[in-house]
Every structure is written in C-alpha cells, then in structure tokens.
Amino acid sequence: MFLGNKFTTSTLGTIPTLVYESMIHNNDDAIDANLAQMVSENLKLYNSNNYTGEAILKSVYSKIDTVITRAEENKTSSNIAYAEEVVAKLNVEENRKQIMKFNERIKNVGGTPIELPNYSSEIEALNKLAEESKVIVDKGQDLSEHVHYQTSTWDKFIKSYNSSMDVLSKGIEANNKELNTAIEELSIAKNALVKLDKTNLNKAIEAANSKIAEGILEEVDEEIKISFNNALEVAKTVYNNKDTGVQDIVKAYNDILVEYKKLGIPVGDKNNLSDLVNMAEAINLDRFLSKGQDEFKKALQGAKDILSKEEISEIDSYTSYESLYKSMMQLVLKADKSELCKAIANTEEINLSLYTENSKTKLLSVLEAVKLVKENQEVTQEEVEVALESLNNAIKALVKSADKSELESLIRKAEGIDTNKYKSEGVERFIKALNEAKIVMEDKNISEDNQELVNISYSNLNSAIEALQLKESSNGNSGNGSNNGGKEDNKDQEDSNIDNKNNDKGTNNNGKGNSDLPGTGGTSPIIYVVIGALAIGFGAYIFRKKSTLDKV
Template identity: 65%
Template sequence: KVTGMALDEYVENTFYKPLGLNNIVYNPLQKGFSKDNIAATELNGNTRDGAISFENIRDYTIQGEVHDEKAFYSMDGVSGHAGLFANASDLAKLAQVMLNDGGYGNNKFFNKNTIEEFTKRKSSSPTWGLGWWREGDNGRLWYFGTQSSSNTIGHQGWTGTLTVIDPESNLVVVLLTNKINSPVVDNTINANTFFGNKFTTATLGTIPTLVYESIIHNNNDAVDANVAQMVSENLKLYNSNSYLGEAVLKSVYSKVDTVITRAEERKTAENLSYAEEAVARLDVEKDREEIIKFNERIKNLGGKPVELPNYSTELEELKAVIKEARDTIEKGQDLEEHVHYQTTSWNKLLKAYEDAEAVVEKGDIANSEEIKTATEELKAAKKELVKLDKTNLYKAIEDANAKIEEGVLEGLDEEVKASFISTLEAARTVYNNKDASIQDIAKAYNDILAKYKELGIPVGDKNYLADLVNIAEAINLDRYMNKGQEDFKNALKAAKEILKVENASEIDIYKVYEALYNSMMKLELKADKAELSKAIAEAEKINLSGYTENSKAELLSAIEAAKLIKENTEATQGEVDKAVENINKAITALVKAADKSDLEGLVRKADAIDTNKYKAEGVEVFNKALNEAKNIISDKNLTADEQDIVNNAYKNLSDAIEGLELKGSSNGDAGNGSGTEDDDKKDPEDSNTNNNNNSNNNGNNSSNNGSTTGKGDSNLPSTGGTSPVLYVALGIMIIAMGIIIFKKRNTAEQNK
C-alpha cells in the first residue's frame, strides 16, 4: 500500500538492480534459475523425516522453494522473514551498505540517522534492534563469536545462514550452509535436531571468531589453537548412549580432519603437535578405522602416529576357526543317507561364518571386540551343531510298512487301524523334517513301538533297545539343563548293560527300554537366550533422557531382572520368554517426558545474568520466574502431555528477562545483559555458549526465521544435498557451503 508494489518487486527495483545484484531473488525457480544452481534445504520436505504431517505437506527434498512453512503455505514464498535466495557475494554487498552508512558506489539508500534508528538497542534488551540482532555485551556469542564489538548487528536463518556486520572492525561475514539438509537424528526425541547441527559450521559463532583471528588480528597461531581445541571440547559432548552420539562422533571426525588439514597447509611444529594430539584423543578401539586413516596423514607430515594395539594373533586364531568351519560347511548339511545337520543349528553356523569372514575382510581395521565376538560366536555355532541320525527311525518306518503289507492290520477295528496309520505318518513327517530334534526322533520311534504293543506284537527285542541306545548316544548333554541328566545317564548305562546279557527276558528288556525313553523325554533343552540378549541390548540403547523417571525405573528394573535370567544356566525357556516380554512391556509403557531443553537453556542464560546491574522491580519478577523454572526442571515425572506447564515457565522467564531494565540505562546505549531468542527452535544439547577460547562446537543455530540458502559464486548455489563439512583456509576462509568476508575500504567511492 505504501509503495504500490509487492515486496519482491519493490526490493528488486529499489535495491538489487541499482546495485547490480543478479543472484538475489524470491522464488528463484520462477525467475529463470534451475535447481542445479540452488542449495537444497531439507531432505524430506517439512516432515522432519516423518515426524510432522498435515494435508499437502511437502515430503520431497526442498530445493529452490522457501523452506519456511508460513512463507511457503500462506505467503506464496514472499515475506519479510523468509524466502530470499542469494549467494554470499550479493548478500555481502547489501551488508556493506550498512557499513557505508546507507550507500554503495553511486547509490544512497538511507541516511545515517535511519540506520542508527534501526540498529540501536531496545530499552529492554541490548541484543535486539529493530529487525536486527545485536551483540550487546557478549549477548550473541553463539552467532557473532567472541570478538565482535558490542554494536555488531546481523541475523541468522534456521536452515544454516548467518550475516555479521561489525562497524567497529569494518567487517562483514556472510556464511551460507544448508546444515538441516541432513537426516534428523531421532525425530521421536527432537524433530528439529539434524546431523548437520553437529558440524563446526553449524555452530555459527565459531566461524566469525576464526575470521577475526585470521583477518582482523592476522593471528594464525590463535586460529590453529582454536581449531585444535574444538576436538577436545566436542569430545566432551560425545555420549555413545545418547541419540545424538553418532552425529557428535561424525562431527569430532570432521574437526580432527580440519586440524590435520591445517597442519598440512601451514607446516609448523605447533600444528603438527595439534594434529597428533587431536588423533590421540580418539578411542583406539571404537575409532580404530578413522585413526588408521588419520595416522597415514600424520606420517606423511613426519609426525608420530597413534600406536594401535596389534590384533594379528587374534585374527590368525579367527582365521583358523573359520577354516575349521569352512571344512564342515563344504561337506554340506547332508552327511550321508538318513544323516544330516539340524537346520536351525546349520543356519546359525552359516551366519556366524559369514560374520567372521566379514571381520577378517576388515583386516587391521577390525577392533578387538569385533574379533572376539566373531571368534566366540563361530566356535559356539560349530560346537552346537546338531547331527541328526535318522537311520533307526527309517528302519522302524520300513518295518511298520512291511507289517502292514503282511496284513497285521487286517480284521482290526477301523479306529485302531487309523491310529496306527496316523502314527506312521507322524513318524514320516519327523523323518522328513530337517529341523526335528533328537527327542522328536526318539518319540516318533517309540510311538511306533507303542502301537506294536497295543497290537500284541512283542517289543522286548534287543534290536529296538539297541536302536534307542544309538539315538540316545547322539544327545549332547551340554545343550540340556542339569535336571534329569543323572537319570538319563543311569538309564543309558542300564540299557547298555542289558544288551550284553545273552538271556535277558523280553520284559526286562522292555522295562529298560521304557526307562531310557522316559529319561530322554524328560531332558529339557537349555533356554535359547538369543532373543533375550537382543532385547537387553536394544533396551540399553534407548536414550532414557526423554522419558519420565518412573517409567524409566520400570524399564531399568526389567533389564536387571532379565540379566539375572540370562546368567542363570538353569533358567527355563518360559522364564526367558517372560523376561523378554517384561522388557518389551516396559518399553511400550515408557512415558515421554516434557521437553525441557529450551527451558534448561534459558535457565543457564538466566543464571549468567548479573542482577545487580538491573532495577529492583524487574529483578524481583525475574527471580520468581527463574525459581519457578528451576522447580519445573527438577520434576522428573512431568509428561509430554503437560508440556504447557514447561512452555508457560519458559514464556514467564523469557518475559522476565526482557523486562529487566539497566540501572540508569537509556535507548541507544550498548548496555549489558543477555537477550533471549524466543523464536528459536532449540536443540536439547545445544544450549552452551562459546567461551573466550571458542571451544564450544555444539550446533544450535535455531531461529525460526530461516531465509537465505547456501549459494555458489556466479549463480545461485550448487551445493545440492550434502551436509556441511568445515574447511578452514588461511587468511580468507572458504566454507564449502559458501562464505564471504568483506572488509571496508576507506575510499571516497564507497562512502558516497
């Protein structure tokens, strides 16, 4: 209404064309740019990898469209807070206008008073101007770094962009990344935490600090030290049990790579030492593969590589076990007629063999845990291989068929005939089943003899007893529980002894036969605890930080009980199955806790505020809100359904901070204090701030006002769909996603 033009038309004609900016537009796909020239901003649209859903939501990779939901769905891609696409060069020229008191070249857009009106501090906060963020007194360390002046202004975008304008240092820094164009770490815990958040460029304030050291102070030694310190600081954040563990570890590797790169480019004794120390901080077991890669580069620099444990002996042992297993496997599952390995045990051997081969294939990269596990599992699979000899069962089936042909069933009741035929068919089923157990075979054999007995056919024959003894001797008692083993051993001994008696009666033989058969049937296999072990391992991987204390306690109790069952060699299969069921129930019953990450971050900021600098009435409100927030944080059973309680506490504390007034302050002063970003989408582990050594590298960058995307130099960007990786060069810093630094030249032309 004021200009008679739409926003995109107005800024294009008023600013961009006069400045010759050809790579800054709204809706670039409608202005002749192709996707190939534009950085992607999120892999799976606005869904947060499936955590968010609504009608017509974008689920494709966003590229060339404004990322911000409000701007896309409600404002046709054009708004004051989002939607502008540009490369670093064009943005830097716009920022230079601010340094030049409103002009650039022959163009004059604002007078100095207008700029001062928009960039001076708010009365309630030194870190806010009109539409601009301000540094104030170290109020924007996370974004502007540790060395920007108090009158530094700028802003960041949620997708990973930053502009810093420091009038005192005559410096402009434009950093463009597409950090959230990476997978969400775990959208069940925090849908706004992406893998890209954990890389150095995502910690936006890190980059300006390094720029100041390199360009303003020309202090490469300080840059080197800061980069090296990132490794140790980032490792402090690593927790293998955290849902962020993998993302943080990848970030650590990226930083080690950067330290070594610095040493390769600036070959000083200090840099080589930093590189050696960075690699030495890694775990020689868990990070063995990466250390081997880094060691090669350290050696090429003439440095001392990290000494890794030598597992050649262990690998040779594993190879020997593999050879034994291979000999068995090459002979096949079928050994001879009527004899084969049980399918379940055979498949376990094949799986263990494949896993072991994969470990050997890794060679020096394999760590001790991998080698040990592969060796133990292959040995166990070989030992537990069950050989099934069905020769005697086959003989019994053939004998029964012969008796039928001889007419043994003629003249008998139809029900008796059917029962006999059914028993014989069941025996054939067992014979054909390659996954039958030895007890299944013994039962099928005995059932045929039981039918003989019903028909009056003598069964007190030593041949039958000898067959049963052969079946019994194939039993590996190590696979059975202790209960019943003594009776079985005694019965087997008695059977062998009576077979030696020449004139033993049929009755005595059959009694011994029955005793042996009954003792075999009472043997109980040791419980299969594979699923229990898996359930325990999976349960222990769960990051319980996002659940209420009571529900966590239930799961931890179930895990401990399951571990006792696992260690109990006499535990029954029923007990094992019940333990698995209890773990699964406890997992299902986990109650999501309210997300307090934003509130915790705000409380940390609030605790850093020196209330002695502010007026008493504001401090009283502030202290009350802070205490309320701390009480809510201490309630470990506040559920996600009660999130409003947390949100209200955050709002109250945020309002209280905004309401603090400096003693004797007035508009326009730099002031002291700490502002809040109530438009932030917080990452739960990203609420720390940079210290004076720039050692914190945990990514935050979470404003909801994402606007520009990473670009190339000549056109809009071609960074595609890659995650950000830090590359720090000497002097001028070039980041893969796009960074440009302008330092003001004191020329008459620029100041027009």
C-alpha cells in the same frame, strides 16, 4: 544478532560467522574454536538409534575434515592441535574406522594420532574359532546317509560363521563390540549344533514296510490297520524332516513298536532295546535342563546292564525299554536365548540420557532381571519369552525427555551475572526466574510432551535478564539508552553471549532488543552483501571437502 564485536552463529549461521571472523579479524583461532565447538554441539545431538543419526554424524565428519584440511594447508601448532582436539571428540568404538582415516592425515601433518584400543587378542580368538568352525562348514550339513545336523541349528551356525568372517575382513578396523559379539554368537551357534542320527528309525520303517508286504495287515480290524499306517507315515515324515528333534525320532520309532504290540507281535526284545540305547547315547545332555537327567542316566545304565547279559528275559528287556524311553521323553531342552541376548545388547546401546528418569529407571530394573534370566542355565523357553517380552515393553515405555540444553546454557550464563550492579526490583524478578529455571532443570521427569514448561522457564529467565537495569552511576547516568548501551554492554561482558531466542520460544521483547545494542559505530548493509558473497564461496569449499571425505 550482533553482540560486542561479533555476530552469533545462531543468528547468521555457521558459514557467515566463520566468514565474518576471517574478514574482520583475520582470526584463525576463532574460526578453529568455532569449528571445534560445532563438532561438540553436533555430537550432543547424535543418536545412532534415531533416523537423523547418520546425517548428523556425516555433518560432524565434514566439520572435522575442514579442521584437518586447515592444518594440512597451514601446518601451525595451533591448527594441528585443533585437528587433534576435534578428532578426539569422536567415540573410539563407534567411529573407529573413520578415526583411523583422520589419524593418518593428522600423522602426515606432524600431529599425534588419537590412540585407539588394541584388539589383537580378540581378533586372534575369533580367528581360531572361525578356523575350527570352517572344518564343520566344509563337511556340510549331511554327515552320512542317515545322519545330519538339524536344519535350524545349522542355519544359525552358518549365519554366525559368515558374520564372523565379515568382522574378520575388517582387520584392525573392527571395534570391540563387533569382535566380542562375533565370538559369542559363533561359540553359541557352534555348541548348539544338533546332530540327528536316524539310522534306527530308518531300520524300523524298513521293517514295518517288510511286514506289510508279508501281509501283516490283511486280516486285522480296519481301525488297527489305519492306526498302523498312520504311525508308519508319521515315522516317514519325521525321517524326512531335517529340522525334527531327537525326541521326535525316538517317539516315531516307539510308536511303530506300539502298533506291533496291537497286532500281538512281541516288542521290547533285545534288538529294540539295543536300538533305543543307541539313540539315547546320541543325545547331548548339555542341551537339556538338569531336571530329569539323573533318571535318564540311571535308565540308560540299566539298559546297558541288561544288554550285557548273555540271556535276557522278555520281561526284563521290555521293562528296561519302557523305563529308558520314558526318561528320554521327559528330558526338557534348554531355552534358546539368542534373541534375548541380542535384545540385551541392543538395549545397552540405547542413550538413556535422552529419556525421563522414571522410565529409564524402570528399563534398567527390567534389564537387570532379564540378565539374570540370561545367565540362568535352568530357565525354560517360556520364561525366556516372558523376559524378552518384558524387556521390549520397557523399551517401548521409554519417555523422551524435554530438551533442556538451551535452558541449561542460559542458567550457566545467568549464574555469572553480578546482581549487585542492578536495581533491586529487577534483581528480585531475576533471582525468582533463575530459581524456577533451576527447579525445572533438576526435574528429570519432564517429557518432550511437556517441552512448553521448559520453553516458558527459558523465556521467563531470558526476559528477567533483559529487564535488569543498572544502578545509577555517580555522574547521574542510569546506564540505559545512551552511554554506549550501558546495561546491554555490561551484561554482554558478564554472560559472554546470551542469545536472544524469544522468537523461538514464542515470547515478546516489548520493543526491546536492538534499541539497546552496543554502540559499535553502526553496521552498514553492505557488510551483509559481502558476507553473503563470501558465504557462497566458503560453502562451496566446505562442499568440496565433504565430497572428498565421502569418497575416502
């Protein structure tokens, strides 16, 4: 399309437009302005959650590279200013590494680099935490013969530690999200490490094996013999399982004592109580809900008081043992919120401007409720799982909004038209179409499934603009047809550049369009040949610069 004195980018494309500006006008400012505008438009399309996100971002980098290259080749103040402008359009967090590379080039041409946030304090905090964690890593999972870290918590800790080291290796290129995420995840994983002491369980297993060797099961009922052997095998399984829990160890130990009781062997003596107290003291109460902790602490103190006596009756020892064991088994582990934390972080990265208002509002409401679950130290694992599921469902329920970018641009341009210059019948149609377009624009719940509603609105408004007719001038001209394309030329000056997109929108111009183009002296077909040839050369230039950027 040809409007006024220039081809539109939407008609011929980026490279021909730039070539035309350079060839006809030698207009460097126009080229730089077009490039800067293209960077802005591309960034509007960028969505890191979309599969096209990376391709769009590379396209943006390529255009910025072209602008900076122009500044490097011709160090004028305007070229440098445009280079600074296009780099400033990038998100300082998401594109921190690339901005640093662009900044170095801008600095070399005498420009002012884009200011980036300083995260030295976050790097220092992560460094300190990593050093503390390295001490644990170096000691390894196995601490002694019968003591080791629980495998699941150890694996999470090692994974978080390695991730934090990867972030630290980036140095000042690491962004705020990467640093804070690494600090949070490593802190949680380090504090969540579970140390399992199986010394007393091993002692119980060895004692049981000794009793069997002594013939304790030789003259007992088969049912009791099977029960005893089963309890012993379970205890061995728990001992060999590096991912078992503290309460599993305690139960396995107690079950062997229960089997002794069936055989008429006294249990709950001072030695058994002492073993249980040792296991109880190894429990990290920070990993358990507060409910039941008071009873546990009371029972533990009672057992210690019994053990401190020189003489202990069998009934006191047994009662204290049962009380402590029961309180230990009633402790409830705090929920693992690692997946919930990740889901919250990922949700906050979603570009909600791409979705309808209703679905976005619902997600935000669920997100706030889920955050409360995250902060609540007394929630159960089941409640965390329910919260995670509700958040995932709300994300899945998000509805993509229809694309209104072209309609928004057309409305903005239409609002600049002076209706006093046009005949009333056309103006009435124009105002109606504009008002209807605004209603569509303000409806935040039109989904991409209803894109046609937006397209129709665009088409109606565009057609209404094209149908506007100038009022008759004093010399009797109607403003149509001849007289330098009167109507079209006036609207071009008013709305700057209303692109005819009827083909894209599935509409028909009813024979209009090029018949009303401004009288520019005609356009020779030769110019298209010239533009095509120059476009190939300019395209090769852009490709070489893009390749250079990719290697950086």
